[in-house]
Amino acid sequence: MLLVLLAAACLVPGALTVWLLRRHGWGVAVLAGIGATVMLPFVLISGMLVFPPLGYAIAAAATLAALRDYDNGKLGHATTWTTVAVIAMGCARWSR
Incomplete structure (x- = not known):
């Protein structure tokens, strides 16, 4: 169950980005969605560096x-x- 929630948390921002940018063309929207999905682990690691209790909890x-x-x-x-x-x-x- 935890893996499903983790996968949803990682994929939802990318899917929402694609949905919101679809009027600019599907190619641009898909590239922006991939960028949002790929950058999420880097944002999480940065958050753990700035706020150590988050790292301990994870x-x-x-x-x-x-x-x-x-x-x-x-x-x-x-x-x-x-x-x-x-x-x-x-x-x-x-x-x-």
């Missing part, structure tokens, strides 16, 4: 998700969540 949630996936035998998902937790903790600790 690291805690990702750690819990990784532990759940390790228990369920989903090693690929668990490794991805572990990577997210390490990046979030690194951003939060680096900004101190």
Whole structure:
């Protein structure tokens, strides 16, 4: 469920950008939507650098998700969540 919410949170800004810019032409709208979707992780990392408690919260949630996936035998998902937790903790600790 958390992966679905994360995917929706990442894709909705791009889809809304395409929808709002469709009157300028579909090519421009799609390129702007791709740009909005691709820039979202960079904005999140910048937010974790500026506001360390956000990094700690994301690291805690990702750690819990990784532990759940390790228990369920989903090693690929668990490794991805572990990577997210390490990046979030690194951003939060680096900004101190």
